[in-house]
Amino acid sequence: MTTLLSPEELEARLRDVGRRRYHSLHPFHKLLHGGELNFGQVQAWALNRYFYQAMIPVKDSSILARMEEPELRRAWRQRIIDHDGDREGEGGIARWLKLTDGLGLDRDYVTSLRGLLPATRFAVEAYVHFVRDKSLLEAIASSLTEMFSPGIIGERVAGMLKNYDFVSKETLAYFDKRLTEAPRDADFALDYVKRNARTPEQQQAAIRALEFKCDVLWVQLDALYFAYVDPAMPYPGAFVPEAARARQEA
Numbered sequence: 001m002t003t004l005l006s007p008e009e010l011e012a013r014l015r016d017v018g019r020r021r022y023h024s025l026h027p028f029h030k031l032l033h034g035g036e037l038n039f040g041q042v043q044a045w046a047l048n049r050y051f052y053q054a055m056i057p058v059k060d061s062s063i064l065a066r067m068e069e070p071e072l073r074r075a076w077r078q079r080i081i082d083h084d085g086d087r088e089g090e091g092g093i094a095r096w097l098k099l100t101d102g103l104g105l106d107r108d109y110v111t112s113l114r115g116l117l118p119a120t121r122f123a124v125e126a127y128v129h130f131v132r133d134k135s136l137l138e139a140i141a142s143s144l145t146e147m148f149s150p151g152i153i154g155e156r157v158a159g160m161l162k163n164y165d166f167v168s169k170e171t172l173a174y175f176d177k178r179l180t181e182a183p184r185d186a187d188f189a190l191d192y193v194k195r196n197a198r199t200p201e202q203q204q205a206a207i208r209a210l211e212f213k214c215d216v217l218w219v220q221l222d223a224l225y226f227a228y229v230d231p232a233m234p235y236p237g238a239f240v241p242e243a244a245r246a247r248q249e250a
């Protein structure tokens with residue numbers, strides 16, 4: 001039988017999930033941050049991750065719609081504004097497209113999702129469905145990977161600026177804002193989970209939700225690794241970096 005944890009013990013268990021399973025541990029990220037990917041592989045990462053970015057406000061709208069207290073909605077709606085902006089050209093999704101522009105990818109191609117790997121699509125959709133179908137507590141707990149993101153973002157920006165001449169501070173500007181947004185969002189969500197997971201079952205469900213979310217992030221990198229690093233077999237129809245395409249056509 002599982003026992004009731006104190007809020008502090010629950011937090012420690014949640015943080016432990018990140019220590020063991022966060023996508024900072026994935027070999028694809030180690031290559032990305034260490035400067036060991038080529039231009040086409042970095043393009044593939046940015047193109048696939050666009051779909052994650054684009055669906056974040058969709059999943060947050062679904063969480064918002066289930067919040068019955070104005071106080072909660074007021075806090076959560078900021079996430080949607082952060083990603084969508086208040087007008088065309090503003091917000092996180094627009095900033096992500098600056099990155100894909102900077103990497104020479106055609107905007108219409110990126111947003112059409114034609115080049116996406118199927119595993120990216122399935123993982124991101126699973127996240128959207130999870131928050132829709134599970135309890136509000138689990139939906140909020142699944143966002144808690146953001147507790148761990150400032151560390152990886154710091155490492156990523158420093159590593160990419162140092163190692164790749166095809167990225168700049170301007171093209172990586174997306175991540176600047178995340179360094180303040182993510183801790184604010186994670187503090188709020190962690191406080192909610194600590195206050196509302198009041199039974200051993202609810203606490204276990206919150207921990208499992210965070211594990212699930214780590215899986216959502218992890219499999220996206222598995223898919224990139226398989227398609228673009230080793231054995232480098234892009235799914236038929238998915239994005240093919242120019243160099244690989246030229247080889248295929250030769």
Ligand SMILES: O=C(O)c1cc(C(=O)O)c2c(n1)C(=O)C(=O)c1cc(C(=O)O)[nH]c1-2
Nearest residue numbers: 056142143144145146148149152153178217
């Ligand atoms: O760069 C990253 O490694 C990273 C990780 C995560 C995360 O841990 O889920 C998010 C983001 N970035 C991010 O930019 C973002 O907007 C975001 C929203 C969420 C969420 O679950 O609501 N996670 C993340």
